Amino acid sequence: MEKKYKVSVIVPVYNVEKYLAQCLDSLVNQTLDALQVIVVNDGSPDNSQEIIDRYVALFPNKVFGYIKKNGGLGDARNYGVQFADGEYIAFVDSDDWVDEKMFEQMYNFAIKGKHQIVISDMYCIYDGWTTGHIAKEYRGNNPYPLMEDYLLNCLDPAHACGKLYYHQLLLIQEFPQIWYEDMATIPVLMSYAESIGYLQIPFYYYRQREGSITQQNDxxxxxxxxxxxxxxxxxxxxxxxxxxxxxxxxxxxxxxxxxxxxxxxxxxxxxxxxxxxxxxxxxxxxxxxxxxxxxxKRLIPHIIHYFWFGYGPKTE
Incomplete structure (x- = not known):
């Protein structure tokens, strides 16, 4: 069946009223025509729904809002997929934002190359900082990567965001309700893609908030x-x-x-x-x-302690 939209973007929402408008502004201002924005309120207790309602009213043919019981990031993404009517699907976290040309360029790149997955780079922004750094989404050594190259590096990293997926591909694997839902899902999808393309442009602005830092002992x-x-x-x-x-x-x-x-x-x-x-x-x-x-390798005695202050997966 022919799809109504070129791209459906799924945005799970939970406790992000401070950032949500910036995220949605970056989506409604995309240069790609025929774009669907699916906003899933995952039982958020803050005022996010008021913001969602405002965008649905302003862009009734583009923004579609849904409310569900809280189930976590992966569950919200799965919920949104059922309403997607795009040839391709993308995921954007509600505290992030994207370049206005992201989906036009990625969609055209996918169509031209007949790619079922398109990967782009990310620009990492740490909350409260004015600068960030570019995170390469493909870190292999082959400048012209084959499927084998992508899969050898599929966990380094394995973000769901910053990518474009052929709609039918997402029927193979849902996001599980675990903390590392991206890691569990994206390599599987990549392994079944007929073709993967890499667009080396940092379209996606990934915001790392203090509240989403992984605690060492979690x-x-x-x-x-x-x-x-x-x-x-x-x-x-x-x-x-x-x-x-x-x-x-x-x-x-x-x-x-x-x-x-x-x-x-x-x-x-x-x-x-x-x-x-x-x-x-x-x-x-x-x-x-x-x-x-x-x-x-021998097991490490538990009396030895190390400390690492780093960033982990975004969670609700």
Whole structure:
């Protein structure tokens, strides 16, 4: 069935009345015609709904508001997808904003290249700062990446935002209701895409708020294990070597930057030693010294404490 819109943008909303107008302004002012903006109020207790109502009234043919019981970011995205009538779908967090040419350029790039996923870069803004930095969404070494290159780097990082997805692709995998819903979902979608394109322009302005900083001792960090399991079990088996290698690399990263749970991550790797030991990409990297052999690594005594002040996933 032919879609009514070129792009549907889904915006989950929860406790963001301070930032929501800036986000919606950046969407209603897009240069792309035939754009649908789906705003999902995920049971927000603040005054966000008043702002949503105002934009729905001002742009009745473009902005569509929905209210649901609170279920988290992933659940709100899934809810919005059912109302999407665009050929492509995108996600924008309600405390972020985008360049006004983002969806016109990404849509045209997708159509021209027949891409089912288009990746763009992000501009990271830290709340209260006047400057930020560009975050590259593809960090591989191949300047002309193949599918294998994208999948080897699919968890470095794995943001849902800043990308364009062919509508039918999102029927393969919903966002799970866990803390690392992006990590659990995006690599799976990428593995089934017929073609991925990379537009090296930072269209997306990602706001890192103090309230969304991951606390070192938050046990929800361990939900990343559910994300790894989901990727391994549900990704396209055609790229199983690349997917498993990407998960192994992600485990290394979490051990380094989330040391409170380093033992749990090591145990996860060691409990799946057959999977990792039989992966030719991982073994080649270990032999060359590019990666550490986690299977033979000893568990870290809990009396040793490390501290890392970093940024994690945005959550409600």
């Amino acid at each position: 046990k929800r960090t361990l939900q990343v294990i559910c994300a790894w399991d989901n990727i391994i079990s549900k990704a396209n088996k055609q790229y199983s070597n690349e997917i498993v290698a990407a998960v192994y690399k992600s485990i290394e990263t979490f051990i380094a930057f989330k040391p409170t749970y380093a033992n749990e991550f090591l145990e996860y790797a060691q409990n799946r030693k057959d999977l990792f030991n039989n992966n030719p990409i991982i073994q080649k990297r270990i032999t060359s010294g590019e990666q550490e052999n986690l299977i033979n």
